[in-house]
Amino acid sequence: MARRYKITVVGAGNVGATCAHWLASKELGDIVLVDIVEGVPQGKALDLAQAAPIEGFDVKLVGTNGYDETRDSDIVIITAGLPRKPGMSRDDLLKTNAEIVSQVVDEAVKRSPNAILIVISNPLDAMCQVALRRSGFPKQRVIGMAGVLDSARMRAFIAEALDVSVENVTAFVLGGHGDTMVPLPRYSTVAGIPITELLPKEKIDQIVKRTANGGAEIVSLLKTGSAYYAPSAAAVEMVESILKDKKKILPCSVYLEGEYGISGLFVGVPVKLGARGIEQIIEINLTAEERIALQKSAAAVQELVKVLGL
Numbered sequence: 001m002a003r004r005y006k007i008t009v010v011g012a013g014n015v016g017a018t019c020a021h022w023l024a025s026k027e028l029g030d031i032v033l034v035d036i037v038e039g040v041p042q043g044k045a046l047d048l049a050q051a052a053p054i055e056g057f058d059v060k061l062v063g064t065n066g067y068d069e070t071r072d073s074d075i076v077i078i079t080a081g082l083p084r085k086p087g088m089s090r091d092d093l094l095k096t097n098a099e100i101v102s103q104v105v106d107e108a109v110k111r112s113p114n115a116i117l118i119v120i121s122n123p124l125d126a127m128c129q130v131a132l133r134r135s136g137f138p139k140q141r142v143i144g145m146a147g148v149l150d151s152a153r154m155r156a157f158i159a160e161a162l163d164v165s166v167e168n169v170t171a172f173v174l175g176g177h178g179d180t181m182v183p184l185p186r187y188s189t190v191a192g193i194p195i196t197e198l199l200p201k202e203k204i205d206q207i208v209k210r211t212a213n214g215g216a217e218i219v220s221l222l223k224t225g226s227a228y229y230a231p232s233a234a235a236v237e238m239v240e241s242i243l244k245d246k247k248k249i250l251p252c253s254v255y256l257e258g259e260y261g262i263s264g265l266f267v268g269v270p271v272k273l274g275a276r277g278i279e280q281i282i283e284i285n286l287t288a289e290e291r292i293a294l295q296k297s298a299a300a301v302q303e304l305v306k307v308l309g310l
């Protein structure tokens with residue numbers, strides 16, 4: 001008999017609730033939704049459970065303000081924390097969200113010592129570092145969601161520019177999930193053809209810029225918060241690769257110890273995601289220019305980690 005997985009989502013706001021929605025619709029496991037606001041996780045879990053007869057998914061959904069129901073989760077997704085508003089950088093959330101993520105990790109890992117943590121709260125790479133330190137988990141089990149989202153944005157922009165199916169498009173974005181992220185046109189393809197052969201340089205430069213600014217573009221449109229459909233879909237692709245042991249190669253924020261010349265920091269790079277979490281860090285060849293951009297992005301993450309004293 002197939003084993004039922006248990007997935008905890010902490011933070012029942014826009015990203016958390018939408019994660020629960022995609023997870024349930026894909027029947028990836030039973031879901032526990034946690035938030036500090038009374039009634040919200042309970043109400044959203046109940047509402048989603050009542051969509052099940054229509055959509056035909058068989059998963060258990062629980063909403064709670066505590067952690068006891070999260071016991072023995074296979075995966076804990078952390079979305080708790082403030083989102084930014086127009087005019088703010090993700091880094092402005094550093095101290096507030098570090099406190100929130102610390103509390104969440106303390107409570108969650110006590111009950112689920114074997115879980116894999118997927119961190120979403122911003123500023124992402126620094127929050128991963130908080131989660132790694134507080135949990136004491138091995139680095140293979142603390143993974144940040146950002147690269148899948150940033151690459152999906154780049155893929156959507158490439159598909160639009162060439163008027164082709166998004167399914168034909170792959171893209172890679174490395175680095176920290178901030179203004180210094182590193183979209184890689186050389187590794188971005190349409191049906192296997194590098195986009196450098198299909199689009200003029202000016203158009204590629206525009207796409208690269210729009211990708212790096214992708215989160216802020218949505219914040220400036222929404223005004224009250226940040227993106228959540230694509231971010232939650234990205235996290236759920238990671239969950240699926242882990243729970244089904246698919247071993248997909250996905251760009252994720254992971255703790256580097258010498259790879260790409262970076263040590264002691266979370267930075268986005270391609271990894272293999274399977275049942276054990278991060279099963280391999282894949283080092284691709286970078287040009288001198290790309291390597292410098294990645295180092296610059298890592299330095300920006302280092303600054304934040306230093307402020308937190310980690």
Ligand SMILES: NC(=O)c1ccc[n+]([C@@H]2O[C@H](COP(=O)([O-])OP(=O)(O)OC[C@H]3O[C@@H](n4cnc5c(N)ncnc54)[C@H](O)[C@@H]3O)[C@@H](O)[C@H]2O)c1
Pocket residue numbers: 010011012013014015016034035036037079080081082083084093097100103104119120121122123124145146149177225226227228231
């Ligand atoms: N990594 C990424 O690519 C990415 C993408 C989108 C959003 N984010 C980040 O994800 C976070 C959540 O975004 P959102 O749009 O869902 O925000 P939101 O405000 O809609 O939801 C956040 C939820 O966290 C809850 N919360 C706060 N403190 C908590 C605590 N101690 N324990 C449990 N829950 C707590 C709040 O009550 C709220 O419901 C933000 O930090 C945002 O910047 C990251």
Ligand SMILES: O=C(O)C[C@H](O)C(=O)O
Pocket residue numbers: 083084090122149177214215216218219226227231
């Ligand atoms: O932009 C944000 O603040 C949220 C998230 O990091 C995103 O890229 O959508």
